[in-house]
Amino acid sequence: MSKDIRIRKGLDINLVGAAEQTTSKAVTSNVYALNLDDFHGIIPKMLVKQGEEVKAGEPLFYNKNKEEMHFVSPVSGELVEIVRGARRKILTLKILADKTQQYMINKVPDLDTAKAPVIKNFLLQCGGWPFIKQRPYDVIADPDVTPKAIFISACATAPLAADVDYVLKDKEQELQVAITALGKLTPGKIHVSSRRPNRSPFADLNGIELHKVSGPHPSGLVGTQINHIDPVNKGEVVWTISPQDLLMIGELLLTGKFNAERTIALAGSVIKSPKYYTTKIGAEISTFLYASGVKEDRFRLINGDVLTGKKTHTEGYLGFYNNTVTAIPEGDDYDFFGWNKPIFNKISNTRALTFSWLMPKKKYDLNTNTNGEHRAFVVTGQYEEVFPLDIYPLQLLKACMVKDLDEMEQLGLYEVAPEDFSLTEFICISKQPHQQIIREGLDLLQKELG
């Protein structure tokens, strides 16, 4: 049964600098990089030495705890640098790309006859697996566990995020192949949620439950949809995958080639002409950033959207899971009597001399200023207004802070990912780091119970 999910609690953050729906091809990057920070909780074991050549789709390293799980190179070329941090932890792998790309061709299983283990193995070996994430813990899926369902959010409600329908246009074939393959990995359903189910690229696909979702952000977050469709219970596992990553799995299954190409949105008020680019995972951000032009010298560059993305810089690389790059002004300036004068140019969900409630359609140019200092939790009832999950957000955050495992579990920590707390973090009057608190809570829970 497809559901009609209507979200009332939430907040749309309208920012200036949304990407125009035209796509250009980004200049080919010289160096591509994989940031190992993107693969939370994975301990890498290198398969390639520094200076060796790899093909696109050839494994670079595997997961120490699950040797079959390979992480492949997005391009062919020479592994020129392994950047290490404290205690020789691998931070980044840099590959100097060949002028003409060479792909590793994998033997594709026949989807009509292939059984689950075959598909699983193919994805693990050929680099498609890391795109699949699981809840609880919001980490790369454990291939030994069968999920009760798979969730795909085919609508992006986060500020300035890439439009899913636009980037998936005319890719029905790849999507169908990926859906068919994933469908064999779960006895449950594949739930897809879209704003306009009839016009979505998923509209005519087989093997899915298509839901209509409406309402403000975070209605587009997969966590919200899971909570409303089929919440995760203790012991249960669901998988989530972003539509664009699904596309890559589809292509991998169709051609046997790991094609790291993806369409990304370059957005934000700092960008002169925000629009879409086709580029590859790990490409230098500068290859498309300066094509669109920047208005200021100093700005915050974000791999992802402004609520959940990772901070990067102009010499940074496109993240493994990201299809949005955002640039917003830095806000490291003082504001004279900023705490008591009326505010018209910032967003707020209160009306304490803040006037964003008057203009719900207005687009704002927000910067990275915290608009206040870190404080203890004081105000109550505010998070609930933007938190549509059937979970007590304040109590869960406090349980994570005091590391009370029982309470974390009872209050439903295994249902959430840090991104579900991005909006409560945005409105937090005490400027508490909600996503970090939840991430640490999840890590602790996984370590103790996992």
Next chain:
Amino acid sequence: MKEKLHQLKLKYQGKKMAPAFNALHTFLYTPNETTHSGAHVRAADDLKRTMNTVIMALVPCLLFGMFNAGYQHYSAINGFPANFDLFEHFLTWDNFWLGLVTVLPLVIVSYGVGLAIEFLFAVIKGHEVEEGYLVTGMLVPLIVPVDTPLWMLAIAVAFGVVIGKEVFGGTGMNILNPALTIRAFLFFAYPTWMSGDKVWVHGAVERAGTADAISGETILGYLAQGNASEISYTLSDMFYGFIPGSVGETSKLLILLGALFLIFSKIASWRIMVSAVIGALAMGLIFNGVVDAGWLPEYSKFYTLMSFEFWKHLLVGGLAFGIVFMATDPVTGAQTNRGKWFYGFFIGFLSVMIRVFNPGYPEGVFLAILLMNVFAPTIDHYVVKGNIKKRLKRLKTATIYPKTSDEVDSLKTETA
């Protein structure tokens, strides 16, 4: 100036006095702090803005309290004006001046002592000065009698801030509302100064026993003594606030306006306010019902208060002020939305009950709120437990597959 302060901030960084300097600095300028982890943009509100909103809602009450202090004083001496005119008799310079010289010292002592302790603890413990006391410091002068000696107030504030708040870890951690802790300390330490018929009007205490003696009895005082007939105040006096009482509690109109402002700005919980009013009305109705049913003889000492019409309870005493500004304190109140309904209801209910059954000190609202402060975590516990139970119930239908199940296809046929 911006640059100079920035240089000073860098100079003080890591030093012992840094929190004290930063508190003053952030008062002038919202800091240049940017996001590091998590969401890269943040909403406009911070704790200072939140506290400031409450203070803005309190300022009309404070100003009215100043005028009223003068008005009550001169009226007690010269008699109440026959044809009351707002501008001629109330909003006069004389009234305001008297109010200013009696009330302003209370405000100064409250803020001075309270903030000094806050700064001291911040420096000792090395954390930033939190804004909680900005509201407490404003509430305290509004809930005490106008002639409260300043040294008493200073001791009470010190007690309230240290024992009521700092020992628990400061703003956000306290169990009892600090302003009410201060009020309760004053009440139990200096009862003669906090109740009776002399303290509510400026000058009444020092004139007591002399030829110039004036009365300063509150409406509740009259009621508690069974002298309902002596009340000369009209309903509109009670509503607009031209009656004796604690400094800021008298004008129900301005409290109502403050309440609407706080609800509109989403700073205070409307759930607590509405349910507290319902609770007070419910208890009042029960008492009225008991009297109407004839269960209570007229000579009973509770008769006058119990027969006091139920809705008038909201117009006299500090009940309205307590409901709007004290019960809604987010730190000490219930934290869940459902819990707030119960929490508010019992505050209203118990306030009127204490008021009626304890004629010794007829104002029950501060005791009721303090009592419910203690019970707020219990209320929340049961509300949250409901959510936990729902989750456990869901668990019964959970679909958990065994690990390394390669037989997904067979599972599929089983579940189909």
